[in-house]
Every structure is written in C-alpha cells, then in structure tokens.
C-alpha cells in the first residue's frame with residue numbers, strides 16, 4: 058500500500074512537470090534593426106503591396122529612447138529588449154547603476170530552454186550581443202566574443218570569426234569552444250548532428266545581400282528551426298535583420314529594400330513554423346528607426362517607391378511590435394521597449 062502511494066505521487070509529479078514544459082511556448086524574437094514604419098511600408102510596396110507582417114493579429118508600439126538620451130543606439134535598445142532596462146548608448150547588458158543584467162536568453166536557459174542567435178551582421182554586433190554580453194562598450198568585440206564563447210547558446214549564426222581567433226590575448230576561442238561543432242556552409246550546418254553548432258558566415262561583417270551575402274536569412278531560420286524542433290525542449294531564438302539599419306545609415310533606399318525583403322522572407326518562414334508546430338510565439342519588432350525616412354512618391358502597380366532620408370543616424374520614432382501565437386495579445390498597446398523583455402519573461406515562466 059505504501060509503495061502504491063509512493064508510485065502514485067511520483068507519477069503525479071512527473072505528469073505535472075511534463076505538462077509545465079509543454080505549456081512553455083517557443084519564442085522567436087525577430088528584430089529588424091532600423092526597421093521603422095517607413096522602412097516596412099517601402100519594403101511592402103516594393104515586393105507587390107504585401108508583407109508577411111499582415112499575418113500578425115496583434116500590433117503594439119514601443120518607445121525607444123535610451124537612459125538620459127532621446128535617440129537610442131542599438132546597444133541601449135538591444136539591452137532594453139533583451140534585458141528589460143534602459144541604459145546608456147553604447148552599453149550592453151549593464152544598467153546605469155553598473156549592475157549586470159540577465160537577458161531573456163539567459164533567463165530562458167535557467168528554465169530549461171534551448172537558445173539560438175542568428176544575425177546578418179557579425180554575431181558580436183550590438184543587437185545579438187545584448188542577449189549574452191555585459192560590457193561597457195559595444196566596441197569591445199574581443200570581450201564580447203569571449204562572453205559568447207562562455208554563453209552556452211546552442212546554435213549561433215553570424216559573421217565576426219576574426220574576433221574569436223585574431224585576438225590581443227592570443228587565445229583561439231574557436232578551438233576553446235570544444236562543445237561546439239563549427240561549420241562554414243549551410244549544407245554542413247543542416248547535416249550536422251551536433252547539439253551545439255557555431256556557423257560563422259564571414260570573417261568580418263557580412264556583405265550586403267545585393268553584393269552576394271550567403272546564405273539567405275530565411276534558409277538559416279528554417280535550418281535552425283528544423284534542429285530545435287527535434288530537441289523536445291522549448292526554445293528561445295533571436296533573429297536579427299541587421300543591415301536594414303545600414304541601408305538607413307547609408308541613405309540608400311535600395312539597400313533598405315533588399316535587406317527588408319530578405320527579413321520579410323525570414324518572418325514568413327518563422328510564421329509558417331509557428332502555424333505547423335503550434336505553441337510558438339513570433340514577435341517582430343525594431344530597435345529604432347534609422348535615417349528618418351519619409352516616403353514621397355511611389356507606384357503601387359509598378360512596385361516602386363522613392364523617398365528622402367533626413368539623417369544618417371537614428372531617430373526617436375516609436376517602432377511597431379507584431380506578435381503571433383500564444384500570449385500574443387499581451388503585446389498590443391503602447392509601452393516602453395523594456396516591456397518587450399517583461400512580456401517575454403512572463404511567457405517563459
């Protein structure tokens with residue numbers, strides 16, 4: 058009799074634990090760097106008056122200002138989204154009182170989540186770095202690389218290999234990261250059976266898509282989701298369309314448009330996964346707007362659009378937040394960008 062009670066209790070606990078795990082949704086956070094409403098609008102018309110963002114039923118607006126600075130940079134806004142605190146421009150994962158912050162990626166790891174980071178910049182660039190690094194300057198790429206090597210992220214894809222192997226401290230982090238299989242093609246990434254994979258797409262910053270950047274972001278999203286889906290654990294994945302911002306800084310609308318089109322395809326791939334897999338929320342936002350883009354002329358039938366940039370820097374315009382999947386409704390309304398972290402954290406609990 059005693060034994061039966063014990064077995065019953067064990068079964069109950071086991072069932073409760075499994076149910077809890079099943080309730081934790083997968084989170085796919087997609088950040089279009091510098092992707093304000095004008096960039097989305099221009100991109101939408103340029104690809105035939107349609108965007109994957111029209112699938113999203115919940116839309117909110119996030120305020121992007123940094124701590125004591127009206128216009129944010131990608132480090133402060135990345136920290137706000139990743140860690141839930143406003144900080145100074147240029148700072149990653151540290152608040153204005155010099156306290157180190159835990160990111161949503163790190164928190165999700167403590168809750169049994171798998172994690173993945175994908176970017177079309179280097180993987181040590183400000184936005185992806187906000188999810189694993191604590192440094193007082195976004196320019197300390199070698200320190201950031203060291204922190205990625207110690208972060209336990211399961212899959213990472215991006216440029217910047219040189220910061221891991223050509224270092225002032227003479228360390229070779231690629232060699233030191235013995236838990237990882239390092240690959241250099243999409244094919245090798247897809248075929249790898251390893252539980253931790255690093256894929257450097259470039260030694261330095263990856264090229265523009267229009268100059269031959271490879272592989273396309275949507276293919277990388279699909280390949281990573283294929284791996285995560287087989288692992289029987291919930292996951293947190295951050296995908297950055299990094300170079301929409303660089304097109305804004307260059308004041309080149311065509312650069313913005315081609316980078317948006319690729320990011321849009323990646324969003325479509327993530328939504329298709331969420332629909333098929335279930336229990337997956339896709340959140341798409343931007344860290345800030347870049348270029349102060351205004352759209353002044355266009356032809357819907359011919360998929361053309363033209364406009365004018367008002368700055369080579371960022372602007373303070375609010376950015377849209379799109380959410381699809383379980384828990385999406387909490388992302389409607391107007392809120393600080395730090396709330397994106399808090400809303401995701403509630404989902405992970």
Ligand SMILES: [Zn+2]
Pocket residue numbers: 091131302303306347371
């Ligand atoms: Zn920028």
